[in-house]
Amino acid sequence: xxxxxxxxxxxxxxxxxxHRFSDEGREAFFRDRKTQSAxxxxxxxxxxxxxxxxxxxxxxxxxxxxxxxxxxxxxLVHDYLGINLERVWEIMERDLPPLQAAIKVMRREADKK
Numbered sequence: 001x002x003x004x005x006x007x008x009x010x011x012x013x014x015x016x017x018x019h020r021f022s023d024e025g026r027e028a029f030f031r032d033r034k035t036q037s038a039x040x041x042x043x044x045x046x047x048x049x050x051x052x053x054x055x056x057x058x059x060x061x062x063x064x065x066x067x068x069x070x071x072x073x074x075x076l077v078h079d080y081l082g083i084n085l086e087r088v089w090e091i092m093e094r095d096l097p098p099l100q101a102a103i104k105v106m107r108r109e110a111d112k113k
Contacts (some may be wrong), residue, residue, distance in 0.1 A: 004057050006051040008107045014046035015100045018092060026089060036085060039092070040076060047073030057106065064102050 021038045022029050029035055050069045058066050072091070076083065 001029070002052065004054050005107070005110050007052050008103055008110060010049045010074050011103050012095045012100070012107065014049070015096060015103070016049065018042045018046075018096065022092060029089060030085060030091075039088065040083065043072055043091075044076045048078070057110075061102065061106060069099075 018039050021035050021042070024035075029039070047069050050066060051073065058064070
């Protein structure tokens with residue numbers, strides 16, 4: 001049975017792969033459909049793992065926009081024809097670095113328990 005540590009590790013892994021897939025920059029991302037697909041898939045699984053974290057853990061970290069992450073997952077899965085790649089890139093640049101920092105803090109806190 002999976003626990004919060006497993007999901008936190010998976011979220012961090014997804015973030016690392018997103019970084020690797022997009023490390024050639026914005027132009028490369030927009031030029032390559034395989035890269036776009038890989039990033040979108042990692043974002044989807046990241047969001048899915050975030051939904052599986054315990055409510056008690058998420059409640060201790062209200063600074064993370066859990067409902068926005070969940071809503072974005074629903075867009076990726078159900079509104080795939082409406083995905084705006086400009087918005088995805090913006091999320092990758094603006095939102096993922098602070099999310100990664102927060103998840104690392106959560107992971108360290110979980111290790112202490």
